[in-house]
Amino acid sequence: MNTNIKTTPTTPVAVPVATPAVVKIINMAELVDVLKAVHPGNSFATITATTVPSKMRKTGNPNWGNCFKTTTVNVGIQFNYEAGVNRQREREDKPTDFVADAPTWGEHIDNTCLVEHKGEFYMYVRILKSLGYRYHNAKGDTIPNEQVHAFMPPSKPSDKQDLDAEIIVRKYFLKNIRQITVSGATYQII
Numbered sequence: 001m002n003t004n005i006k007t008t009p010t011t012p013v014a015v016p017v018a019t020p021a022v023v024k025i026i027n028m029a030e031l032v033d034v035l036k037a038v039h040p041g042n043s044f045a046t047i048t049a050t051t052v053p054s055k056m057r058k059t060g061n062p063n064w065g066n067c068f069k070t071t072t073v074n075v076g077i078q079f080n081y082e083a084g085v086n087r088q089r090e091r092e093d094k095p096t097d098f099v100a101d102a103p104t105w106g107e108h109i110d111n112t113c114l115v116e117h118k119g120e121f122y123m124y125v126r127i128l129k130s131l132g133y134r135y136h137n138a139k140g141d142t143i144p145n146e147q148v149h150a151f152m153p154p155s156k157p158s159d160k161q162d163l164d165a166e167i168i169v170r171k172y173f174l175k176n177i178r179q180i181t182v183s184g185a186t187y188q189i190i
Contacts, residue, residue: 023179023186031112031189032121032173034076038183040111042079045176047123048072053135053148057134061151063135063143070131070178075125075170077113077182083125085167091162101160106171115171127168143181153165 026034038045052068058064076084082100087095106117108124115122135143157166179188 015134016078023188025190026187027190028121028174031177031180031187033122034057034180034182035114036109036112037114040078040088043077043113043128044128045077045125046072047068047075047125047172048176048179049176051173051176053152054167055153056148056149057153063137063151066137067135067143067148068138068165069133069135071130072173073125073127074129076129077123077125078111078127079126081126081167081169085161085163088161088163088165094162098161121174123169124171125169127170169182171179 011114019118020109030189037075048070050068051067053067055066056064082098085100086096089098106115106122108115113124127143135145135148137143174189177189181187
């Protein structure tokens, strides 16, 4: 049965609404397969990872051994680091003669963002934007930033890039990645 409804200026109009992506639960081996299938060339992802702040000083630190950082970042994957630094140098009117050092560890898997080291996989990424982070203990209780930062060395920019806007790269241990959105799909890793 068809019904015609007469509308008035106050009748709400149906508009498309963006809904959150369906989250698919996958294991580590499936994550490796997902990342191997990402189209070669510059691609983007959003990662949520939980790591241990590795540079924290131990002496006098009440959070030593029970401090984690959960962060969400937008990243570029399958990018050319050397070309990226030289493009940024060009934007900053600097010589485009940067040559990246050869990797010191791990075997980069061709046409992927993956690095294999001692049988473990890492995701090589360019940090584009931090969407937020928090420090917490193993129970999930928040640790105030200042309690952690007091035991961390100050960050320093790369001394090789010669850039005002540094190109930040990281290798995320795949076991630390909790969720990833890539190629239009969101995955939770178990």
